[in-house]
Amino acid sequence: MAVTDEAIEKIKGMIVSGALRPGDRLPRESELAARLGLSRNSLREAVRALSLIRILDVRQGDGTYVTSLDPQLLLAALGFVVDFHRDDTALEFLAVRRLLEPAATALAASRITEAELDELDARLDALGDDPSAGELAAADLEFHRTVVRAGGNTVLSSLLDGLSGPATRDRIWHGLAAEGTARRALDEHRAILAALRDRDAEAARSWATVHVAGAERWLRSAPARAALG
Known part of the structure; x- marks a missing residue:
């Protein structure tokens, strides 16, 4: 040693x-x-x-x-590390997020407050009809952070924060915006929010899975699209 x-x-x-x-x-x-x-x-x-x-x-x-x-302090550097990885390794981080985030979202269904739900609704409305890719990425970060934190598990919240490297998230939203599919991803936010309002943990889990899987699917196909371009 x-x-x-x-x-x-x-x-x-x-x-x-x-x-x-x-x-x-x-x-x-x-x-x-x-x-x-x-x-x-x-x-x-x-x-x-x-x-x-x-x-x-x-x-x-x-x-x-x-x-x-505090877990949030100790895991803060993870997002910095995630952004240094190539697409293939970044996909592995997203796969871990796909396993954890739906469970965290389901956990929030019974704990998130009406005030938090109203705030999420207001943030989605504030994006308007033609948000920039940067605004989309920032809104996405705050949406998921608020939902996961509402579940009350600080370790899970900090870990998921770290797994969502800001550069990777920003790249995905820029890609979705360029392809005209960002609205679909925002609709998935709305579906998650509706499930949380209904206190339907399984619906919230399902929509969170669909949403993260969509980001994973986009990143997986990114090299092929670049080659065609």
Whole structure:
């Protein structure tokens, strides 16, 4: 095991064991390095790595703290990673989303409030008859984020947020708009919303499956369309 990896594992061990808790300040660098049997350089590298993935928060002039370890914080980088993948791998992320999002949407059917439903309705109405691809992508993100969060499972919500890479989502909506099929996708939003208003979990699950599968189908056929173009 590399020295930096060993340092990361030792700090992780302190957090997992409860020796360091969310919000705790780490001991001084010299003290922590001695306690863990590490060089100060390897400890410094480990702290830098753990700060990049939001486990630690380095505050200049104040010290280094364990973050809240909230799932939304820890999974925030996933969407950034998703956008770096090629179409074939991005399809795998979408396939995972197709497995999880319908279940999350069904969960929301019994928990989403009337106020949240009214807000979703208003956002769809606000798009008007000819929204831009950028507006469609932003509206799509907020629609699904609101529905999934209404289900009340923060881990599931954060994971799905991460699986929806913004660049991939933006590309799909630009493609749908260019092909004139964006309206169909918005109609699927309406169908999901209607099922949620009816508190029909299975209908909400089905429409969410159809909707995500449509994005998956578009991305799968993208290389062929590019070749024809």
